[in-house]
Amino acid sequence: MPLNPRIRKGLDRARDLPAWSSLSPAQARLALAAQVSAFRITAPPVASVDRVITVDGRDIPTRLYTPPGEGPFPLLVYFHGGGFVLGSIDTHDTTCRFLCAGAAAMVMSVGYRLAPEHRFPAGLQDCMAALQWSAAHAEELGVDPGRMAVGGDSGGGNLAAVTAMCARDAGGPPLRAQLLIYPVTDHVNLERSSYVECAEGFGLTRADMEWFWAHYLGDDSQTDNPLVAPLKAKDLSGLPPAFIVTAEYDVLRDEGESFAEKLSAAGTPTRLVRCQGMNHGFWILASILDEATESVQQACAWLRERLSKTNS
Numbered sequence: 001m002p003l004n005p006r007i008r009k010g011l012d013r014a015r016d017l018p019a020w021s022s023l024s025p026a027q028a029r030l031a032l033a034a035q036v037s038a039f040r041i042t043a044p045p046v047a048s049v050d051r052v053i054t055v056d057g058r059d060i061p062t063r064l065y066t067p068p069g070e071g072p073f074p075l076l077v078y079f080h081g082g083g084f085v086l087g088s089i090d091t092h093d094t095t096c097r098f099l100c101a102g103a104a105a106m107v108m109s110v111g112y113r114l115a116p117e118h119r120f121p122a123g124l125q126d127c128m129a130a131l132q133w134s135a136a137h138a139e140e141l142g143v144d145p146g147r148m149a150v151g152g153d154s155g156g157g158n159l160a161a162v163t164a165m166c167a168r169d170a171g172g173p174p175l176r177a178q179l180l181i182y183p184v185t186d187h188v189n190l191e192r193s194s195y196v197e198c199a200e201g202f203g204l205t206r207a208d209m210e211w212f213w214a215h216y217l218g219d220d221s222q223t224d225n226p227l228v229a230p231l232k233a234k235d236l237s238g239l240p241p242a243f244i245v246t247a248e249y250d251v252l253r254d255e256g257e258s259f260a261e262k263l264s265a266a267g268t269p270t271r272l273v274r275c276q277g278m279n280h281g282f283w284i285l286a287s288i289l290d291e292a293t294e295s296v297q298q299a300c301a302w303l304r305e306r307l308s309k310t311n312s
Helices: 005-013 025-038 093-103 122-136 155-170 193-197 206-217 253-265 290-306
Strands: 047-055 058-066 073-079 106-110 143-153 177-181 242-249 270-279
Touching (some): 005 270, 058 122, 073 093, 073 155, 093 106, 093 290, 106 122, 122 143, 122 155, 143 155, 143 290, 177 290, 193 253, 242 253, 242 290, 270 290
Parallel strands (some): 073 106, 073 143, 177 242, 242 270
Antiparallel strands (some): 047 058
16 A cells, blocks of 8 residues: 555655764764654653663663553563664653553663664673563562563564574573564565665665664674574574564565564464554654554554463
């Protein structure tokens, strides 16, 4: 179907803004923060507290969201998007509030280290450390350690998928679910239809993805590493059930859908939802765009079911 007219209107208004790939990382981070703050999103009123956790002498900022009611609660450990270079706990605050309220779960948003100051695997190490720390401190947090999940969008979706793989290989923490929103699952592949069809004009561009990857890796020596590109993993069995959202007008569409197919083939229960007429990053429009609100609610309903006390 055609690109949603409200999204097209927004892209037209932003036509003169510089592309991520034309900016320095510092400039791009400021630009993203300004763009996010320009949206007037009405987020659910859930409690939140900022906390720095220390793992192996390394401080990792987090924000913990708590739904109404009495714990212990299930927990979603969430990794924000931004191509491993941009984004923060603040840019994804509203997303985490929607997930907390909609899934009736606590959400820990993780401020992992960003590239290029901290290239692979620094951010991934922080994500895994935060997951392990939250399991070890479950009682203190009011969390049920038997009802935990990971999630993320875009580059954060990559980190969530890889963290689930690392948790499996490390023997825990056990995970009930992985929520992957238009995830990065592979290095740039110009042969994929989505990279051809959506190369320019839909927000996230092919050039932007090349820019993100160059900052994250520094060179191409790790492009086939499954901890970088989970689509390249030889074994995707034994992973938690997955809910994967892709957008019709997104360069990442095909790799997200290929990852869903590969998970299913490995025996991992996987639900794939392609959102027609949407582009990369459309979840930021939840509460002001019906299709975005519906997608978030759909994911929350799935998480609620996966993290329920009666599910195993």
